[in-house]
Amino acid sequence: MRAGPWLVLALAALTLSAVAGRRWPRTWLVLIVAGGAAAAAASVLVLSGAPGWEWRGAFRIGGEALHLRLDALSAVFLALVGVLGGAGAVYAHGYWSDAQYPASAPRGRAWWSVLVLSMTLVLTLSNGLHFLVAWESFAIAAFFLITLDGGARAVRSAGWLYLAASHAGTLALFAFFALLSARTGSWDLGPMNAQAALAPLFWLALFGFGVKAGLFPLHVWLPSAHANAPSHVSAIMSGAAIKMGVYGILRFSGWLPVPNAAGWVVIGFGAVSALLGIAFAFAQGDLKRLLAYCSVENVGIILVGVGGAMLASTAGDAVWGRLLLAGALLHVWNHGLFKGLLFMGAGSVLHATGTRELSRLGGLWRRLPWTSLMFAVGVLAVAGLPPLNGFVSEWLVYLGLFDAVTSRGPSAWAAIFAALLLGTAGALALASFVKVGATVFLGAPRGPAAAKAHESGRAMLAPMGALAALCVTLGLAPTLAWPAIARGVAAWHPAWPATAAPLALQAIGGAQLALATLLIAGAIVAWHQWRGKLARRALTWDCGYAVPTARMQYSSASFAGIVTGWFRWILWPRLALRRPRGLLPARALRLERIPETVLELVIAPVGALFLQTASGARRLQHGSLQAYILYVVVALAALGAMVLEAGAR
Amino acid sequence: MMIVLGFVLRLALWLLLAPLLPGLINKVKAWVAGRRGPPVLQLYYDLARLWHKQVVMSTLASPAFIIGPAVAWVAVLAATLLVPLGPAGATLSFRGDVILMLYLLALARFATTWAAMETGSAFEGMGAAREVSFAVLAEAAMIAAMLTLAVQTGSVSLATMLAPSVGTSAVLLAAGLFTVLLVENCRVPFDDPATHLELTMIHEVMVLDHSGPPLAAILHGASLKLLLFAVLLTQAVLPMGTYSPAVAAAVLLTGVLVVTVGVGAVESLMARFSFRRVPLLLTTAVLLCVFALLVAWQGAA
Structure with missing residues (x-):
């Protein structure tokens, strides 16, 4: 077929x-x-x-x-x-x-x-x-x-x-396909391993x-x-x-x-x-x-x-x-x-x-x-x-x-x-x-x-x-x-x-x-054999603690705590901590947040810098006609100077 | 017929000999401390007693609380079938079985920690978190150790990888693997199997809520894992393939005994490390195995 x-x-x-x-x-x-x-x-x-x-x-x-x-x-x-x-x-x-x-x-x-x-x-x-x-x-x-x-x-x-x-x-x-078509002369794709000159394009891809x-x-x-x-x-x-x-x-x-x-x-x-x-x-x-x-x-x-x-x-x-x-x-x-x-x-x-x-x-x-x-x-x-x-x-x-x-x-x-x-x-x-x-x-x-x-x-x-x-x-x-x-x-x-x-x-x-x-057999046998021996269901034995609450369970952040510490150099965990104070503490807080390290510490600052530069350049455009005419005159003068200098050489 | 007989023999060796090791370790510890200590066969008695006991289950736990220990036990047992037992060989051997062995041990770890988390206890959460976190570095060390053996022998099957010795890198590899043995089996200086009511425990605190036959499966599985690592360590270091069968059997038995006594001696002479220093020691184990790999690379060139 x-x-x-x-x-x-x-x-x-x-x-x-x-x-x-x-x-x-x-x-x-x-x-x-x-x-x-x-x-x-x-x-x-x-x-x-x-x-x-x-x-x-x-x-x-x-x-x-x-x-x-x-x-x-x-x-x-x-x-x-x-x-x-x-x-x-x-x-x-x-x-x-x-x-x-x-x-x-x-x-x-x-x-x-x-x-x-x-x-x-x-x-x-x-x-x-x-x-x-x-x-x-x-x-x-x-x-x-x-x-x-x-x-x-x-x-x-x-x-x-x-x-x-x-x-x-x-x-x-875009750059990859444009360069590829410029070098091969066609947009058509297919095996072209023989053309060694195309190799650097791989980095773009x-x-x-x-x-x-x-x-x-x-x-x-x-x-x-x-x-x-x-x-x-x-x-x-x-x-x-x-x-x-x-x-x-x-x-x-x-x-x-x-x-x-x-x-x-x-x-x-x-x-x-x-x-x-x-x-x-x-x-x-x-x-x-x-x-x-x-x-x-x-x-x-x-x-x-x-x-x-x-x-x-x-x-x-x-x-x-x-x-x-x-x-x-x-x-x-x-x-x-x-x-x-x-x-x-x-x-x-x-x-x-x-x-x-x-x-x-x-x-x-x-x-x-x-x-x-x-x-x-x-x-x-x-x-x-x-x-x-x-x-x-x-x-x-x-x-x-x-x-x-x-x-x-x-x-x-x-x-x-x-x-x-x-x-x-x-x-x-x-x-x-x-x-x-x-x-x-x-x-x-x-x-x-x-x-x-x-x-x-x-x-x-x-x-x-x-x-x-x-x-x-x-x-x-x-x-x-x-x-x-x-x-x-x-x-x-x-x-x-x-x-x-x-x-x-x-x-x-x-x-x-x-x-x-083996695993399924083991699981079935264990469940049937051992469930028969089930004496009773009891409270989780928290080393004698009689009234456990759900909040006492190990949380996601504490489970990952050790490894988060090892990878601190890249994870940059941010901690917000409010310790219990006084004789009768009312509120305590511990918040841990893992930032998007690459985004927040690399790309965001670069982006902010770019925007700052761009908004600096924006001051050139302010709607005042006289200044625009000045730009044109200055640009023309600069061009004229360049042409004259080139002619002199 | 011979195949079935060999299989039953190996299975019996693994299953019956394993509980001896913790007994020996305890005997060594008692001897160093000048006590008489529990009988060498204590774990057998414990297992027999636990097997007849009833089970108490947490109100929060799902069926996986019971099934977890069974799965972990089957996984460790399956891993032992891949490890050659000196002249008796391995039950199953193929290219890449070494990776299956590592991942079967990981499956056992998964099942144990999953069952521990069933209870919603903070203690068991702590134990499980430590178990899986320390295993990260132990796993890296194990991969490096297995790469060392692969480089040395040009093979990726345990049966041939464990036959010759590693030459000059044997000392490094022995030290690295011994450290991994200690952490994977939750011995001093990483964990103290003698107590389970401290905040710094790993394995013992994970099984706090287990009772009866599931606890027996956990204890037997842990001893099986200890024996597996002892056998692996002995064969990785000594040139097993060069001995005649009888000598090889004797050497393997002696090697396992030496490792066991070594664990007991470490436990007698050292205190448990503070928690901050555990990653340091584990990183040392990784480095030892990586250096063994480099030495093996040079030696085999």
Whole structure:
């Protein structure tokens, strides 16, 4: 079967859904799920060995012929967009319904369709000019989705920050595509590895796509945008949209020659992103902001794989590069699935309690049993623990790094650095998600909001269940995904053709399955055996304290306190402290805030300086005609002097 | 048939020998202090007694409070199956099993801390926070140590990685791994397993609310983890692959004994560190392992 018809079907359904979105929610839902499914089907066809699809239209848009292409690399990303686009739409049907948000829900549906449609186009358009148009419409659709709830000040400023950062990236991409077309003489895109002169352009692409991917320190827009967006939007932003940046980096490092230093830079920034992203995540006290920072970490892990693959391809196509790239691509899927799941779970919590503050939540497992269960699956996956999917992709990346070290080439040093940072980041991810799971779902409710919470409806639980099931499937049967991933790798670098799954991966698949069986058996046996021995339920034994209150529980900030101290040099925690005073102290206060270090300490001062300079220059324009005439006379005199002097020489 | 027999034998070795180690450590401590101390088999008696006891659960706890210890125990047991046991070898061995072992230990940590947080107790929160925070540096040290072995042997499978010695870097690696052993198993100078009513405890305070069979699973799992680290340390330092099977078995047994006695000696001669100094010692362990890596790199060149 050919992938083309499915892709056309997907594009048609998505376009129709954008039109239908405002008026007919049910038609919209059917169309967008059909469109997502068709896009995923097209990708699966390409990834399971159908020939890649390429189509050149006869008619021109903006003077350029339409050129669509779906190869295995774009199919990897398109499958994720299709799945998350469909799942997120079903979730939105319950989460952001017309009944609750009569003003913004119709708009939200239309922009959702535009977002999914433009991401599909970004992944398939093979012409620089059209790519830029699709990229821009993708960025704008995301802006309108982030600011769907435009009433709140935090939401608006997050939206503007996103828009500004996104356009800084787009500016670099404009330069990239313009220079590319100037040097090749055409806007048409495709493999052009032979032209070595194009290599320096990679830096522009890395910056432009790095902003979108949320690479540290270009991530400044990401935490506030993902935290303040409606949760289904956060899910697709974190799950799929930032992967467009990864796609861009992969696409143009595969098609264009890259400078020799590229691999080193990408693996270095990836490793640093992974460590600092998760360090910031651990210190956060806002559920969704924590998840957003965790996305910075996961993009870092992906880019460690990508950078390692670049190093390997310049070091004589070493085999470990294939493992690293396969790990990165698999992690693109895995992170999309579990982060989508986690953001939807966070949306459920927000829906039920009305707060994202970890210090107001707690004890939700009793009132939100299904959300808790599925969130726990996401937590296990994101912490990279066996037997779920997050472990498989991280394991592939680790195996590639270890192989790079044992190969003892110059790239071994980059691999050692990356492996050490990834190990530390992995332990921090575990710490962060123990903290999240515990402060949100375990213990006693920390406030009235958490105590009166209610479980979400089926429309919200069903897509979470579907994503959780995919996480489990990819974890227990990684060999199922291997052929698809291997074709993606081959599309990036033809010297690494798709082969059968390595023996080690088959072994890890078997081990995961056996482990899952053992764990479930152990859990069931323990629960049945030991519950029978349950003498009674008693108050938590707080070393003899008889009347514990919910406020006495360990809080999110105290849980992260030790590590926050270690990362003080970058986190800059701000403390507001009012100690209890006097014999009968009335009020005491301790507030800890983790600032957006890069934004508040680097970009904001630079921006302020720029604005100051600009407002200084503004004094030249004051509306007084005489002064303007003076400017003209002075300018003419200066010009005259220059001309005379040049003539004299 | 032989495979099944070997599997059962290894499983029995791991499961039955593990509780001996804490008993030996306590005996060493008692001997140094001039006391008679509890019997070496005390933990076996404790486990048997706990197994028949009833369970008390916090009113706040979810089923995961009971399931957590079981999951942690299974995870540690699965990790032991990946570690070769001298001449008996490992049950499961493949390229990259070393990373699976590290992450199985992480899964055990996750399950223990999750179960601890179930109770909503500030004490258990403290213990869990320390456990996961110190593990950050311990994990970095473990990765560096495993990279050292990989560089030395050119392999990423535990069975071959642990066969030869690490040469000149062995001393550095031994010191680093021993420190990691102490922190991962919550021994002095990081933690004091003898008490659990102080604000500075880690492991003991995490399991305050557990009782009966789940507590037995936790205690047995902790001893299993201690044995795992002792076996790993011995084999990483000594050239196990060069001995005949009988000698290798004897060497492994002696090595584990030496490590155990060493833990007891440290506990007798040192006081617990103040909390501020713990990260310092852990960073030292990371540096030791990184230096071992550099030395191994030079040595293997």
